[in-house]
Amino acid sequence: MLAEQAARQLADEGTSVEVVDLRSLHPIDWDTCATSVENTHHLLVVEEDCRFAGAGAEIAARLGxxxxxxxxxxxxxxxxxxxxxxxxxxxxxxxIPTPTSIANAALELLDATYHGETS
Structure with a gap:
């Protein structure tokens, strides 16, 4: 999986991230997703499909x-x-996203300030 490859790249560079691999879109394991967000205090939703009107939009909205x-x-x-x-x-x-582009997106998210500004 691309996100797991990105997580390994980040781990090699000293950055720890958590990956939740959804095995189905219906039903979605909302509890596992929410627990991950509560543990990490961050959420990056990655999907191969286009950004507009995809499952990632619903996941981001609901968990947000x-x-x-x-x-x-x-x-x-x-x-x-x-x-x-x-x-x-x-x-x-x-x-589609690559492990490197996913890793870069994760690093950008982790560099975001507490004021909601992203780099």
């Missing part, structure tokens, strides 16, 4: 509401490009 008072920074989302997913494997790979 449910865990608002424990978050140290605004909820962030990292998703594929807002284009139809290409059939060609090379083009598809260029349109």
């Amino acid at each position: 509401e449910q865990c608002f008072y424990v978050l140290d920074a605004p909820v962030q989302r990292h998703a594929g490009l807002d284009i139809p997913t290409p059939y060609n494997a090379t083009l598809e790979a260029a349109s």
Whole structure:
């Protein structure tokens, strides 16, 4: 999984993150997700689909509401490009998040100030 690869990259650099791998979208294990946010005080929602109107939007909205008072920074989302997913494997790979782009998004989130500003 891309997020787990990103977590390993971050661990190699000395940054600890937690990955919740949702095995289904319905039902979603909201309790596990909320517990993770409560433990880490951050939420980065990663999905391969495009950012607009995806499952990640619902996850970010619901957990943002449910865990608002424990978050140290605004909820962030990292998703594929807002284009139809290409059939060609090379083009598809260029349109979805990579472990490095996920790791960079996580670092940006962790660098966010307590005033809601992101770098």
